[in-house]
Amino acid sequence: MSEFNIGMLFVAGTLALLLSGMSVAFALGVISLLFMVIFMPPALILTIPETLYGGLDNFTLLAIPLFILMGESIGRTRASVDLYESAYRWLSKLPGGLGIANVVGCAIFAAMCGSSTATAAAIGSMGIPEMKKRGYSGGLAGGLIAAGGTLGILIPPSITFILYGIVSEQSIGKLFIAGIIPGILLAALFALWVAFKAGRDDKRVMHRGGADAAHLRTQQQMFTWRERFESLPRLVPFAIIIFIVMVALYGGFATPSEVAGIGALSTLVMVILVYRCYRWSQLGPILLSTAKESCMLMMIIAMSFLYSNVMSYLHISQSATHWMVGLEMSRWEFLFWIDVLIVVLGFFLPPVAIILFITPVILPALQAHGFDLVWFGVQMTILMEAGLIHPPLGLNLFVIQGIAPEIPLKELLWGVTPFIVIIMLFIVLTCVYPQIVLWLPNHM
Numbered sequence: 001m002s003e004f005n006i007g008m009l010f011v012a013g014t015l016a017l018l019l020s021g022m023s024v025a026f027a028l029g030v031i032s033l034l035f036m037v038i039f040m041p042p043a044l045i046l047t048i049p050e051t052l053y054g055g056l057d058n059f060t061l062l063a064i065p066l067f068i069l070m071g072e073s074i075g076r077t078r079a080s081v082d083l084y085e086s087a088y089r090w091l092s093k094l095p096g097g098l099g100i101a102n103v104v105g106c107a108i109f110a111a112m113c114g115s116s117t118a119t120a121a122a123i124g125s126m127g128i129p130e131m132k133k134r135g136y137s138g139g140l141a142g143g144l145i146a147a148g149g150t151l152g153i154l155i156p157p158s159i160t161f162i163l164y165g166i167v168s169e170q171s172i173g174k175l176f177i178a179g180i181i182p183g184i185l186l187a188a189l190f191a192l193w194v195a196f197k198a199g200r201d202d203k204r205v206m207h208r209g210g211a212d213a214a215h216l217r218t219q220q221q222m223f224t225w226r227e228r229f230e231s232l233p234r235l236v237p238f239a240i241i242i243f244i245v246m247v248a249l250y251g252g253f254a255t256p257s258e259v260a261g262i263g264a265l266s267t268l269v270m271v272i273l274v275y276r277c278y279r280w281s282q283l284g285p286i287l288l289s290t291a292k293e294s295c296m297l298m299m300i301i302a303m304s305f306l307y308s309n310v311m312s313y314l315h316i317s318q319s320a321t322h323w324m325v326g327l328e329m330s331r332w333e334f335l336f337w338i339d340v341l342i343v344v345l346g347f348f349l350p351p352v353a354i355i356l357f358i359t360p361v362i363l364p365a366l367q368a369h370g371f372d373l374v375w376f377g378v379q380m381t382i383l384m385e386a387g388l389i390h391p392p393l394g395l396n397l398f399v400i401q402g403i404a405p406e407i408p409l410k411e412l413l414w415g416v417t418p419f420i421v422i423i424m425l426f427i428v429l430t431c432v433y434p435q436i437v438l439w440l441p442n443h444m
Contacts, residue, residue, distance in 0.1 A: 013034070079274075117396060119149040121403065145396075157249075339379075
């Protein structure tokens, strides 16, 4: 059988297993083992344990469970509540102030955990009921939290950047730095849309008058300057942790893995000392959830190394690279179709699977076309953000449905659509002005 046919069969088999509902780790492992048995010497099967261990024997991977521990420590204690309430007190006077507070809460939480679904779950469980109580439509409230949660994989520290950096052999610290400006700008664009939409909805309600307008006026909450300053001590622990992590990482004092250890320890100390979360009944769920999610990701990563080895041995990745480089396209046409591929895969696969599935194949071709791999890593992450909030997979949509089952899926999809449009327009902006991504890493 030709290399082309083997490659097509390999890709089709992988997609079939992934779409069947099988977990990503087992799908990659099963298809790899099947092709090893059929197309590779039997002796190579004995190298599977060595391949899996060798893939995981990477100090950088230690950052993943530690960053997950940071997110779980905040999300399962009152820390996330204090973060959200403090942001709301300072932003309540702005049009759509409550919605903007949710965006800010998502951005800060994302900067401390690196997980999209954890961000959406932690902020959404508080934000959606409050927004609905104050007159926000279910679609806007749910769509805002779903989209704000996607900032978790863009604003550093990001688990997605760690995986991409390992697969592409790019500096994880440089990827973290490159995600800062795009993350802040995208959060600002989300906030601007929320302010515009909420302000317009409020004007319509007030213009109609009647019971709805009276209800809206009673639900609008204003805080005095004293009440705002009283909330600042709640933000101090978060500010200290973020400051320590940023200085350690971007000051060159520690590697990403060491920074993850510093952040995880600082967060645990905070929840123990500040929030009195020291009993096993409180710490146990945090540690157990961290272990479960970390094991899941490590299984996926281990199987992805086996998957890549099989692709390389069967010359699937090399043949695909030569074919893509040989296509008669300009560099921007090539990038367009790669972006379309990522968007299409986002309909069915989570970001981790997309990175491990296609990155080894497309990166050599991208380099041949002269694209900066750090820049592409950020763009790929932004595209995968859209995949987290568009059907049919849309992990964040499932999170919102679990938090607020009373919001109909149709209404939620309409609410999240403007944020998808914003993400796509932002992708175009990073293509026209690549320095949005590259300016900061090039100057540090």
